[in-house]
Amino acid sequence: MNSPQIDLRAIIKQEGLRYTQQREAVWLELQSSDSHRDAENIYFALRQKSINISRATVYRTIEILVKNNLVRKLDLGDGKNRYESKWGLTHHDHLICTKCGRIEEFFHEGIEEMQKEIAAQYNFTLTNHVHQLIGLCENCRADEA
Amino acid sequence: MNSPQIDLRAIIKQEGLRYTQQREAVWLELQSSDSHRDAENIYFALRQKSINISRATVYRTIEILVKNNLVRKLDLGDGKNRYESKWGLTHHDHLICTKCGRIEEFFHEGIEEMQKEIAAQYNFTLTNHVHQLIGLCENCRADEA
DNA sequence: AATTAGGTGAGATTCAATATCAATAAGGTT
DNA sequence: AACCTTATTGATATTGAATCTCACCTAATT
Structure with missing residues (x-):
């Protein structure tokens, strides 16, 4: 790319x-x-x-x-x-673990498309987006138990 | 709700x-x-x-x-x-105009679902998310012309 | 090599947010 | 209803990221 x-x-x-x-x-x-x-x-x-x-x-x-x-x-x-x-x-967004700070990258074509649809629906010209999934990663989730 | x-x-x-x-x-x-x-x-x-x-x-x-x-x-x-x-x-995310600061709210069930799928795929326990569509609103887009 | 206008660095400044700590008030007890 | 204990509040100082200032420096053209 x-x-x-x-x-x-x-x-x-x-x-x-x-x-x-x-x-x-x-x-x-x-x-x-x-x-x-x-x-x-x-x-x-x-x-x-x-x-x-x-x-x-x-x-x-x-x-x-x-x-x-x-x-x-x-x-x-x-x-x-x-x-x-x-x-x-390549373009990606992020998963963030609130406990250990670990950052993973994800990309989802479907979501990218839907964002465009939503922007069009509201008559916005999309120049950027922020998308973060926040939670606990595998390791930290285990620690909670 | x-x-x-x-x-x-x-x-x-x-x-x-x-x-x-x-x-x-x-x-x-x-x-x-x-x-x-x-x-x-x-x-x-x-x-x-x-x-x-x-x-x-x-x-x-x-x-x-x-x-x-x-x-x-x-x-x-x-x-x-x-x-x-x-x-x-009700839950919603935001569209933000970088020129005039206008904020619109959107909600998309499909995106909400996909977020869950992605989290599951990465073994994350989702507690929150940040999702903003950034660009120019209808009015500001017109001004640019 | 000289010129000059943009670039840099040390330190001051801004601004949201947090920490400090003496004074105050919530709310249970008598 | 006055009392006591302790959480809460408020004025102020402090933090930390990011920006601004301005005298000095240097890239790049002549």
Whole structure:
């Protein structure tokens, strides 16, 4: 679904922005890792790698990536936004365990279709959706017993 | 689906808590009004009615109501939680216009069922879900043209 | 290499939500 | 009805994510 290689430099330039080390670093960090990362996490990961960057720049860069549809911003309900690269990933939504924080990904074609129908019914132009199934995962359910 | 009259006093007592003016006031305020209200909104509405209450108590009381399944907490993605009484309302999810903030409610039996199927498939015990369709409403879509 | 306008970083600021703790009031007891 | 015990409240401080500010820096063109 997504091309295997993204020319971030070209996209950044096309936006009339400058291609900086920091912007490249944030993008690479998001590529190289698990999904569902928060800004602080990305910030520390880069510092650990001796890359000079500030929190402000992490946030600013993510915003650019999100606007250009390269990164998805997730609000998983724990008070901080999470981010995941859209490249190499197909669309999915999330199951979240409230006990251990485990996150699983799901996709359901039927639900995707029904969302479109509902939007049409209400004369909404759909640009996005948030869909999370919240509960207890297999392990935590067992612990409850 | 929900009983028309809730005995909040009984529920509060059953929890081993005290039935205070402030707790009653927050509950009545949530009953009497539109959905999707934030804490600040409830706080000011009560002050306007010359009810002595603090922000802290508003938050604390809402927490009790949520825990007892009397109120639903909504995260509509704008940085502050919203609340709505569950009584007198049937279950629904939301369509949100990103331009004017308009909120519509929808319910789709098929989606509700599929959510259960997905949870079962992943061995999750479903306790809750978040489902929002985000886009432009009829009016705002027209403005874009 | 010089220029210049966009980008960055350290720290201040914002804002929702929570924590602290002395003062207050609910509600059972006498 | 006054009393007591303890949960509750309110004013304020605090937290934490995210944004803003502005002097300094650097990408990129000439």
